[in-house]
Amino acid sequence: MTTPGINDVVRIQEGGLEHPAVIALVRQHLASAADHSPPESVHALGFERLRLPGLRFYTAWQGDELAAMGAVKRIAADHAELKSMRTADAFQRRGIAATMLRHLLQVAADMGCTRVSLETGSMDAFAPARALYARFGFVACAPFGDYREDPYSVCMTRML
Structure with missing residues:
Protein backbone atom coordinates (compact mmCIF):
# COMPACT_ATOMS: atom_id res chain seq x y z
CA MET A 1 0.00 0.00 0.00
CA THR A 2 1.34 3.42 -0.91
CA THR A 3 1.18 6.39 1.37
CA PRO A 4 -1.63 8.56 0.01
CA GLY A 5 -1.06 12.25 -0.32
CA ILE A 6 -3.46 15.13 -0.82
CA ASN A 7 -1.85 16.01 -4.17
CA ASP A 8 -2.37 12.52 -5.61
CA VAL A 9 -4.97 12.28 -8.36
CA VAL A 10 -8.38 11.14 -7.15
CA ARG A 11 -10.71 9.36 -9.57
CA ILE A 12 -14.40 9.39 -8.65
CA GLN A 13 -16.71 6.91 -10.33
CA GLU A 14 -20.34 5.93 -9.99
CA GLY A 15 -21.25 2.44 -8.77
CA GLY A 16 -18.86 -0.27 -7.70
CA LEU A 17 -20.78 -1.88 -4.85
CA GLU A 18 -19.53 -5.30 -5.96
CA HIS A 19 -15.83 -4.43 -5.56
CA PRO A 20 -14.25 -6.20 -2.54
CA ALA A 21 -12.72 -2.97 -1.21
CA VAL A 22 -16.09 -1.22 -1.41
CA ILE A 23 -17.83 -4.12 0.32
CA ALA A 24 -15.25 -3.91 3.12
CA LEU A 25 -15.69 -0.12 3.48
CA VAL A 26 -19.50 -0.38 3.57
CA ARG A 27 -19.20 -3.06 6.26
CA GLN A 28 -16.78 -0.88 8.24
CA HIS A 29 -19.16 2.07 7.91
CA LEU A 30 -22.09 0.01 9.21
CA ALA A 31 -20.03 -1.43 12.08
CA SER A 32 -18.81 2.02 13.10
CA ALA A 33 -22.35 3.40 13.09
CA ALA A 34 -23.47 0.47 15.26
CA ASP A 35 -20.53 1.04 17.63
CA HIS A 36 -21.46 4.69 18.23
CA SER A 37 -25.25 4.72 18.13
CA PRO A 38 -28.09 2.60 19.50
CA PRO A 39 -29.77 0.46 16.80
CA GLU A 40 -32.80 2.76 16.45
CA SER A 41 -30.46 5.69 15.73
CA VAL A 42 -28.35 4.03 13.03
CA HIS A 43 -29.25 5.50 9.63
CA ALA A 44 -26.30 4.17 7.62
CA LEU A 45 -27.40 2.33 4.49
CA GLY A 46 -26.67 -1.33 3.90
CA PHE A 47 -26.03 -2.88 0.49
CA GLU A 48 -29.70 -3.37 -0.45
CA ARG A 49 -30.62 0.25 0.26
CA LEU A 50 -27.50 1.55 -1.51
CA ARG A 51 -28.85 -0.12 -4.67
CA LEU A 52 -32.32 1.44 -4.52
CA PRO A 53 -33.56 3.52 -7.46
CA GLY A 54 -33.08 7.23 -6.92
CA LEU A 55 -29.81 6.76 -5.06
CA GLY A 70 -20.64 8.54 -0.71
CA ALA A 71 -24.13 8.71 -2.12
CA VAL A 72 -26.81 11.20 -3.11
CA LYS A 73 -30.49 10.39 -2.67
CA ARG A 74 -33.26 12.55 -4.10
CA ILE A 75 -35.91 13.12 -1.42
CA ALA A 76 -37.95 15.75 -3.26
CA ALA A 77 -37.87 17.40 -6.67
CA ASP A 78 -35.49 20.09 -5.39
CA HIS A 79 -34.01 18.39 -2.30
CA ALA A 80 -31.26 15.75 -2.03
CA GLN A 92 -8.39 10.23 6.51
CA ARG A 93 -7.32 13.85 7.05
CA ARG A 94 -5.88 14.12 3.54
CA GLY A 95 -8.64 16.10 1.83
CA ILE A 96 -10.40 13.10 0.29
CA ALA A 97 -13.66 13.68 2.17
CA ALA A 98 -13.75 17.28 0.92
CA THR A 99 -13.15 16.07 -2.63
CA MET A 100 -16.00 13.57 -2.34
CA LEU A 101 -18.29 16.15 -0.74
CA ARG A 102 -17.64 18.64 -3.56
CA HIS A 103 -18.48 15.90 -6.07
CA LEU A 104 -21.72 14.92 -4.31
CA LEU A 105 -22.83 18.55 -4.09
CA GLN A 106 -22.23 18.91 -7.83
CA VAL A 107 -24.22 15.73 -8.49
CA ALA A 108 -27.12 17.14 -6.46
CA ALA A 109 -26.94 20.43 -8.38
CA ASP A 110 -26.85 18.53 -11.69
CA MET A 111 -29.99 16.68 -10.56
CA GLY A 112 -31.71 20.05 -10.27
CA CYS A 113 -31.70 20.18 -6.48
CA THR A 114 -31.41 23.51 -4.70
CA ARG A 115 -31.08 22.09 -1.19
CA VAL A 116 -28.94 19.28 0.24
CA SER A 117 -29.39 17.82 3.71
CA LEU A 118 -27.80 15.06 5.76
CA GLU A 119 -27.98 13.24 9.06
CA THR A 120 -24.89 12.41 11.08
CA GLY A 121 -24.14 11.39 14.63
CA SER A 122 -24.05 13.75 17.59
CA MET A 123 -21.28 11.88 19.44
CA ASP A 124 -17.61 12.88 19.54
CA ALA A 125 -16.70 10.23 16.94
CA PHE A 126 -18.72 12.22 14.39
CA ALA A 127 -17.16 15.62 15.25
CA PRO A 128 -14.77 15.57 12.23
CA ALA A 129 -17.70 14.91 9.89
CA ARG A 130 -19.78 17.71 11.41
CA ALA A 131 -16.81 20.09 11.11
CA LEU A 132 -16.32 19.17 7.45
CA GLU A 149 -35.78 14.20 16.98
CA ASP A 150 -33.02 11.98 18.34
CA PRO A 151 -30.25 12.84 20.82
CA TYR A 152 -27.86 10.66 18.77
CA SER A 153 -28.51 12.49 15.48
CA VAL A 154 -27.68 15.87 14.02
CA CYS A 155 -29.44 16.99 10.86
CA MET A 156 -27.74 19.58 8.68
CA THR A 157 -28.69 21.37 5.48
CA ARG A 158 -27.47 23.92 2.96
CA MET A 159 -28.74 25.59 -0.17
CA LEU A 160 -26.94 25.10 -3.46
Missing part, protein backbone atom coordinates in the same frame (compact mmCIF):
# COMPACT_ATOMS: atom_id res chain seq x y z
CA ARG A 56 -26.49 7.46 -6.78
CA PHE A 57 -23.46 5.80 -5.17
CA TYR A 58 -19.87 6.94 -5.82
CA THR A 59 -16.40 5.76 -4.91
CA ALA A 60 -13.15 7.74 -4.88
CA TRP A 61 -9.88 6.02 -5.80
CA GLN A 62 -6.20 6.89 -5.75
CA GLY A 63 -4.63 4.44 -8.13
CA ASP A 64 -6.03 1.03 -7.20
CA GLU A 65 -6.83 2.02 -3.62
CA LEU A 66 -10.31 2.90 -2.44
CA ALA A 67 -10.17 6.26 -0.70
CA ALA A 68 -13.82 7.09 0.03
CA MET A 69 -17.46 6.52 -0.79
CA GLU A 81 -29.79 13.90 0.93
CA LEU A 82 -26.16 12.89 1.33
CA LYS A 83 -25.79 9.29 2.50
CA SER A 84 -23.02 6.87 3.46
CA MET A 85 -20.08 9.25 3.26
CA ARG A 86 -17.04 7.42 4.55
CA THR A 87 -13.30 7.83 4.07
CA ALA A 88 -11.05 4.77 4.22
CA ASP A 89 -8.81 4.86 7.29
CA ALA A 90 -5.57 5.21 5.27
CA PHE A 91 -6.95 8.33 3.56
CA TYR A 133 -19.98 19.77 6.67
CA ALA A 134 -19.91 23.11 8.52
CA ARG A 135 -16.86 24.21 6.46
CA PHE A 136 -18.97 23.56 3.36
CA GLY A 137 -21.81 25.74 4.60
CA PHE A 138 -24.07 23.14 6.19
CA VAL A 139 -25.98 24.32 9.26
CA ALA A 140 -27.97 22.41 11.84
CA CYS A 141 -31.63 21.99 10.96
CA ALA A 142 -34.76 20.26 12.17
CA PRO A 143 -35.19 16.62 11.21
CA PHE A 144 -36.27 16.20 7.59
CA GLY A 145 -37.82 13.35 5.61
CA ASP A 146 -38.33 10.32 7.85
CA TYR A 147 -35.93 11.49 10.57
CA ARG A 148 -37.25 12.32 14.02
Whole structure:
Protein backbone atom coordinates (compact mmCIF):
# COMPACT_ATOMS: atom_id res chain seq x y z
CA MET A 1 0.00 0.00 0.00
CA THR A 2 1.34 3.42 -0.91
CA THR A 3 1.18 6.39 1.37
CA PRO A 4 -1.63 8.56 0.01
CA GLY A 5 -1.06 12.25 -0.32
CA ILE A 6 -3.46 15.13 -0.82
CA ASN A 7 -1.85 16.01 -4.17
CA ASP A 8 -2.37 12.52 -5.61
CA VAL A 9 -4.97 12.28 -8.36
CA VAL A 10 -8.38 11.14 -7.15
CA ARG A 11 -10.71 9.36 -9.57
CA ILE A 12 -14.40 9.39 -8.65
CA GLN A 13 -16.71 6.91 -10.33
CA GLU A 14 -20.34 5.93 -9.99
CA GLY A 15 -21.25 2.44 -8.77
CA GLY A 16 -18.86 -0.27 -7.70
CA LEU A 17 -20.78 -1.88 -4.85
CA GLU A 18 -19.53 -5.30 -5.96
CA HIS A 19 -15.83 -4.43 -5.56
CA PRO A 20 -14.25 -6.20 -2.54
CA ALA A 21 -12.72 -2.97 -1.21
CA VAL A 22 -16.09 -1.22 -1.41
CA ILE A 23 -17.83 -4.12 0.32
CA ALA A 24 -15.25 -3.91 3.12
CA LEU A 25 -15.69 -0.12 3.48
CA VAL A 26 -19.50 -0.38 3.57
CA ARG A 27 -19.20 -3.06 6.26
CA GLN A 28 -16.78 -0.88 8.24
CA HIS A 29 -19.16 2.07 7.91
CA LEU A 30 -22.09 0.01 9.21
CA ALA A 31 -20.03 -1.43 12.08
CA SER A 32 -18.81 2.02 13.10
CA ALA A 33 -22.35 3.40 13.09
CA ALA A 34 -23.47 0.47 15.26
CA ASP A 35 -20.53 1.04 17.63
CA HIS A 36 -21.46 4.69 18.23
CA SER A 37 -25.25 4.72 18.13
CA PRO A 38 -28.09 2.60 19.50
CA PRO A 39 -29.77 0.46 16.80
CA GLU A 40 -32.80 2.76 16.45
CA SER A 41 -30.46 5.69 15.73
CA VAL A 42 -28.35 4.03 13.03
CA HIS A 43 -29.25 5.50 9.63
CA ALA A 44 -26.30 4.17 7.62
CA LEU A 45 -27.40 2.33 4.49
CA GLY A 46 -26.67 -1.33 3.90
CA PHE A 47 -26.03 -2.88 0.49
CA GLU A 48 -29.70 -3.37 -0.45
CA ARG A 49 -30.62 0.25 0.26
CA LEU A 50 -27.50 1.55 -1.51
CA ARG A 51 -28.85 -0.12 -4.67
CA LEU A 52 -32.32 1.44 -4.52
CA PRO A 53 -33.56 3.52 -7.46
CA GLY A 54 -33.08 7.23 -6.92
CA LEU A 55 -29.81 6.76 -5.06
CA ARG A 56 -26.49 7.46 -6.78
CA PHE A 57 -23.46 5.80 -5.17
CA TYR A 58 -19.87 6.94 -5.82
CA THR A 59 -16.40 5.76 -4.91
CA ALA A 60 -13.15 7.74 -4.88
CA TRP A 61 -9.88 6.02 -5.80
CA GLN A 62 -6.20 6.89 -5.75
CA GLY A 63 -4.63 4.44 -8.13
CA ASP A 64 -6.03 1.03 -7.20
CA GLU A 65 -6.83 2.02 -3.62
CA LEU A 66 -10.31 2.90 -2.44
CA ALA A 67 -10.17 6.26 -0.70
CA ALA A 68 -13.82 7.09 0.03
CA MET A 69 -17.46 6.52 -0.79
CA GLY A 70 -20.64 8.54 -0.71
CA ALA A 71 -24.13 8.71 -2.12
CA VAL A 72 -26.81 11.20 -3.11
CA LYS A 73 -30.49 10.39 -2.67
CA ARG A 74 -33.26 12.55 -4.10
CA ILE A 75 -35.91 13.12 -1.42
CA ALA A 76 -37.95 15.75 -3.26
CA ALA A 77 -37.87 17.40 -6.67
CA ASP A 78 -35.49 20.09 -5.39
CA HIS A 79 -34.01 18.39 -2.30
CA ALA A 80 -31.26 15.75 -2.03
CA GLU A 81 -29.79 13.90 0.93
CA LEU A 82 -26.16 12.89 1.33
CA LYS A 83 -25.79 9.29 2.50
CA SER A 84 -23.02 6.87 3.46
CA MET A 85 -20.08 9.25 3.26
CA ARG A 86 -17.04 7.42 4.55
CA THR A 87 -13.30 7.83 4.07
CA ALA A 88 -11.05 4.77 4.22
CA ASP A 89 -8.81 4.86 7.29
CA ALA A 90 -5.57 5.21 5.27
CA PHE A 91 -6.95 8.33 3.56
CA GLN A 92 -8.39 10.23 6.51
CA ARG A 93 -7.32 13.85 7.05
CA ARG A 94 -5.88 14.12 3.54
CA GLY A 95 -8.64 16.10 1.83
CA ILE A 96 -10.40 13.10 0.29
CA ALA A 97 -13.66 13.68 2.17
CA ALA A 98 -13.75 17.28 0.92
CA THR A 99 -13.15 16.07 -2.63
CA MET A 100 -16.00 13.57 -2.34
CA LEU A 101 -18.29 16.15 -0.74
CA ARG A 102 -17.64 18.64 -3.56
CA HIS A 103 -18.48 15.90 -6.07
CA LEU A 104 -21.72 14.92 -4.31
CA LEU A 105 -22.83 18.55 -4.09
CA GLN A 106 -22.23 18.91 -7.83
CA VAL A 107 -24.22 15.73 -8.49
CA ALA A 108 -27.12 17.14 -6.46
CA ALA A 109 -26.94 20.43 -8.38
CA ASP A 110 -26.85 18.53 -11.69
CA MET A 111 -29.99 16.68 -10.56
CA GLY A 112 -31.71 20.05 -10.27
CA CYS A 113 -31.70 20.18 -6.48
CA THR A 114 -31.41 23.51 -4.70
CA ARG A 115 -31.08 22.09 -1.19
CA VAL A 116 -28.94 19.28 0.24
CA SER A 117 -29.39 17.82 3.71
CA LEU A 118 -27.80 15.06 5.76
CA GLU A 119 -27.98 13.24 9.06
CA THR A 120 -24.89 12.41 11.08
CA GLY A 121 -24.14 11.39 14.63
CA SER A 122 -24.05 13.75 17.59
CA MET A 123 -21.28 11.88 19.44
CA ASP A 124 -17.61 12.88 19.54
CA ALA A 125 -16.70 10.23 16.94
CA PHE A 126 -18.72 12.22 14.39
CA ALA A 127 -17.16 15.62 15.25
CA PRO A 128 -14.77 15.57 12.23
CA ALA A 129 -17.70 14.91 9.89
CA ARG A 130 -19.78 17.71 11.41
CA ALA A 131 -16.81 20.09 11.11
CA LEU A 132 -16.32 19.17 7.45
CA TYR A 133 -19.98 19.77 6.67
CA ALA A 134 -19.91 23.11 8.52
CA ARG A 135 -16.86 24.21 6.46
CA PHE A 136 -18.97 23.56 3.36
CA GLY A 137 -21.81 25.74 4.60
CA PHE A 138 -24.07 23.14 6.19
CA VAL A 139 -25.98 24.32 9.26
CA ALA A 140 -27.97 22.41 11.84
CA CYS A 141 -31.63 21.99 10.96
CA ALA A 142 -34.76 20.26 12.17
CA PRO A 143 -35.19 16.62 11.21
CA PHE A 144 -36.27 16.20 7.59
CA GLY A 145 -37.82 13.35 5.61
CA ASP A 146 -38.33 10.32 7.85
CA TYR A 147 -35.93 11.49 10.57
CA ARG A 148 -37.25 12.32 14.02
CA GLU A 149 -35.78 14.20 16.98
CA ASP A 150 -33.02 11.98 18.34
CA PRO A 151 -30.25 12.84 20.82
CA TYR A 152 -27.86 10.66 18.77
CA SER A 153 -28.51 12.49 15.48
CA VAL A 154 -27.68 15.87 14.02
CA CYS A 155 -29.44 16.99 10.86
CA MET A 156 -27.74 19.58 8.68
CA THR A 157 -28.69 21.37 5.48
CA ARG A 158 -27.47 23.92 2.96
CA MET A 159 -28.74 25.59 -0.17
CA LEU A 160 -26.94 25.10 -3.46
